[in-house]
Amino acid sequence: MSKIKLVTLDIDDTLLDDNQIISEANMKAIHQAIDLGVKVVLCSGRTHTGMKEYLDKLGINGNDQYIITNGGSIIESVAGDIIYKKTLSNKTYREIDAFIQKNELHYNVVDVLGNTFTSNNDFIDPYTIIQAFENGKGLFIRTPDQLPENFEITKAIINENKIKLDSIEDSVNQRFGQNYYIVRTGDGFLEIMPKNIDKGSALASLADFLKIDISETMAIGDGENDIPMLKKAGISIAMGNSKMKIKNMVDFVTSNNNESGVAEAFSKYVLN
Template sequence: MTIRMIALDIDDTLLTSTHQILPSTKSAVQDAVARGIKVVLCTGRPLAGVQPFLDQLELAGDDQYVITYNGAVIESLTGRVVAKHLLDNAAYREITALGQKLHLPTNVLDEHSTIYTADRDVDWWIVEQAAENQAGLKIRNPDDLPTDFAIAKGAYVGEQTLLDQAEPAVRQALGERFYVVRAGRNFLEVMDPQVNKGQALRDLAQVLDLSLAEVMAVGDEGNDIAMFDVAGLPVAMGNGSAEAKAHAKVIAGTNDEGGLGEVIRQYALQ
């Protein structure tokens, strides 16, 4: 099987546990690009939060792509939007109201990398989320924003035990009408029902005239399963969740052991 596109999750996949890109990972990615393989970062982050890693990997140009907001936006590295699926103002209000009802730290992201929260006492996880993604952070009630205000995703954040307890109630309230996914231990996200990393891979593969059998997808968490289910070669990191590993054909080494670089060389470059 020839690999022509590699979709990479960022946190705990591309990055080590100390948020670094290993030299062996960078080398493998650059060798793949030199062979004409598309390397697509596929993440819950907005483009501003992805740009530092694109720069480190020396990925650039209008013919290279990134999947952001867990699939809500597909764009070229020059910012040309290929596809997007946003949530309207009514959905934004519903997500915010449910967070207040369940006493969950809640924020939403617009398509321009700005985070909004109605929480006057802003939770540490929201501040950290804004800092990591180089995103603006604004405290606003839904009534403060225009009626056509749209968002790429909503997020409930906090300690793992808090989200573990709240997740069933969120899924019961929103799961039939939205895509609800646990993007990590500390993030429970809500998006348009058409949105997930797998559908975004389908859309991008069609744009690039690639077969999904030629796609290798690497990740570690529940939000990566959708792309595992469509990619010809789904790879879970050794540090990934049991749920993610159950949907993979290959288990790589951990993110701290250089597992990503090794699996790229073994399956895409040999």
């Protein structure tokens, strides 16, 4: 029986190679872990729908398997039963929208059902279009005033090129950082999420729900938004394609996402 009972696993640039494919080696290692009774939990900024293709390919399904979506805002069973969620109110959406309009930025927000919304109507950035397509829930052009007072979002994502995001990141943190969790999830993506919500807090909550000691958990990731779960997990694994900052803080650096680094990590810590 594996000492590791729960693995949280990032998707993009971790589980998937650069062609968005799960390698045969990664697939085999995950299947073997599940056969041993290990909970393998996809943990991503994606929505449930955005994960479904990969869950199906891995054969992870049912009410006794789990996913962490929207960067940690929602913990749910693969069957869709929500165990935990924390959202941002329409009031917060208004505050974010006002900041966006004032600074002439592009962004989108995601609700608890995975629908994508933006109030931008002059130009819809490509990431927003891609995200709406991946979520399979449609893209809605709405201002906060056009939505119900009880409308909730899981996060807001500012989408700009790297140079522009670099120039406004400090001002976003100054405006929202005290009350919300701000994380750069890529060169062109800056996310605003509920305070104290991240992949690490979601890992701890799910482990507690499953009555698994945190020392019996493992996390694998490559990006800035993976840092909280890498810090929280009993064993932390950075992908070979991670930045040096992340490699320097983990227990083990595995091969990169094009070399089945996930399978290597499973072989070393889960399947031994």
